[in-house]
Amino acid sequence: MAQFFQIHPENPQHRLIVQAADIVRKGGVIAYPTDSAYALGCHIGDKDALERIRSLRKLDKNHNFTLMCRDLSELATYARVDNRVFRLLKSHTPGAYTFILEATADVPRRLMHPKRKTIGLRVPDNPIALALLEELGEPLMSSSLLLPGEEFPMTDPYDIRDTLEHFVELVIDGGYCGLEPTTVIDLTQELPELVRQGKGDFTVFESS
Numbered sequence: 001m002a003q004f005f006q007i008h009p010e011n012p013q014h015r016l017i018v019q020a021a022d023i024v025r026k027g028g029v030i031a032y033p034t035d036s037a038y039a040l041g042c043h044i045g046d047k048d049a050l051e052r053i054r055s056l057r058k059l060d061k062n063h064n065f066t067l068m069c070r071d072l073s074e075l076a077t078y079a080r081v082d083n084r085v086f087r088l089l090k091s092h093t094p095g096a097y098t099f100i101l102e103a104t105a106d107v108p109r110r111l112m113h114p115k116r117k118t119i120g121l122r123v124p125d126n127p128i129a130l131a132l133l134e135e136l137g138e139p140l141m142s143s144s145l146l147l148p149g150e151e152f153p154m155t156d157p158y159d160i161r162d163t164l165e166h167f168v169e170l171v172i173d174g175g176y177c178g179l180e181p182t183t184v185i186d187l188t189q190e191l192p193e194l195v196r197q198g199k200g201d202f203t204v205f206e207s208s
Contacts, residue, residue, distance in 0.1 A: 089187075
């Protein structure tokens, strides 16, 4: 049975954030709010939790998982970027974007795209997500809470609890945070390439 934390969307209660981070460290899968719908998250090094998310969402081995980061200080550990790409990232984070980047050797192979050796990375503009990432002190392996056969991600925390109470260890109620997933942008080539249009505005990258 999943625990259910009601966390203030603008001033997250520290004790609940600490408990949520502890659940992640102990191998739990959590449903939590971001700036573009709810997401599933687990510890970056937990293979079993990752496979549970993959099974729940029925994802194939080519799916790019996302590293949810508190800021760009963790970027060099997990992605290879040049100065041009770094400037782009700095200008558009935090925000509702997922960036596809070339992964470093520090990224577990199971998180990479198996052929391209890339990783998705993003910095959310959401106080609860950022507080959780700050408490963890490392990225959260993450995936949109978009269930098989559904057109939109789940967005009502009570519906999430009813649907997933036997599949996750924690549901964080952070209020309504929209239906749109992130805009996914591939930055591994010379020009930014739109992979999926979502909440973030891609046109700001077209002249980059």
